[in-house]
Amino acid sequence: MRYRELGKTGLQVSEIGFGGEWMDGTPEATRAVVERAHDAGINILDVWMPDPVRRSNLGDALRDLDLRERWVIQGHLGSTWQGEQYVRTRDLVHVKPAFEDLLARFHTDYMDLGMIHYVDQVAEFEQIMAGPFMEYVRELQGSATVRHVGLSTHNPQVAKLAAAEPAIEMILFSVNPAFDMMPATENLDDLFGEAGEQSAVDGMTPERAELYALCEQTGTGITVMKGYMGGRLFDAKTSPFGVALTPVQCLEYALTRPAVASVMVGFTTPEHVDEAVAYETASADERDYVRVLAGAPRHAYVGQCTYCGHCAPCPSGIDxxxxxxxxxxxxxxxxxxxxxxxxxxxxxxxxxxxxxxxxxxxxxxxxxxxxxxxxxxxxxxxx
CATH class of the missing domain: 1.20.58 (Methane Monooxygenase Hydroxylase; Chain G, domain 1)
Structure with missing residues (x-):
């Protein structure tokens, strides 16, 4: 496993991460996945889920395997469990007990990364930064209950604001070759709707290119969600490009974007861990997403450098x-x-x-x- 520094946090994280969203089975099944991930060298886990089953499954597995201190955990603030369902909120009456529940179920007194959860509207970002929610985040950081502050978003406009905000050290952002061609939106469903196919022929949006540049400049680390576009990129029928990519090719794309440190992959079985970790030993041909996209019936990468390296070797030695x-x-x-x-x-x-x-x-x-x-x-x- 290779490790990368997450922005200016000083944290070294595995380039393949663990998105814990699907750990809603038995405790034994969760432990098997956690153990396989640890054995593979994975050391970063994203926990946005508020429900007690998944939190307890993961927290107990880390405790039983004595792994808490070896893992970097992204714990979300603003993801709550109300009336037996997930509710995203900024109301501290619900936010505080939900975060305290997260700590308790993970048998810990701190989160490595305290994530301001799911902010896709510019107005909401501005309200959070100027209001009591951010005051609470600062209190947690001041007491070392949260070691570093991050923010999750699917909107590059919000992500750019976060990257320019000194209080936010990293972002959890959606990165894949399809999303990079989609315009900024405050509605997550737009990214999976009919606009997806059209975006494949429109070219990379400037907001996303500007975001990667800004994160590189400010030292704002990026961890990646939705690197597989919810699995749609694995099937030519659902891919906006009209061709299928492999998990390894999707990982290669995300990990070659500026400022990206790790891709959070959703696992349900130990075998899923193996499929993602295969990236670490994959050949150049297996990682090569370019040859697939170049022959796709729908794509707008013509004339755009994707930093794939196919141009090498240079007789003058230029990278x-x-x-x-x-x-x-x-x-x-x-x-x-x-x-x-x-x-x-x-x-x-x-x-x-x-x-x-x-x-x-x-x-x-x-x-x-x-x-x-x-x-x-x-x-x-x-x-």
């Missing part, structure tokens, strides 16, 4: 994919951030080394004019 990533990030700003400029210069062979042989262009699945882009990068960075 073309990384140069393109830094260039795309830099163009999101009026002035190139000093940190980004230094990362670029540290590459050694920069875009200025390009001799415009264009051999790389014949290998690019999406027809990117790489030599022209290298020239623009050299001009922008000054070397």
């Amino acid at each position: 073309i994919a990384t140069v393109n990533k830094f260039y795309d990030l830099a163009t999101m700003y009026d002035d190139v951030p000093d940190s980004l400029r230094e990362h670029y210069r540290a590459l050694g062979a920069t875009a200025a080394s390009c001799v415009a042989c264009r051999a790389c262009e014949s290998r690019c699945p999406f027809g990117v004019k790489i030599a022209d882009k290298m020239a623009r990068a050299a001009e922008l960075f000054g070397c």
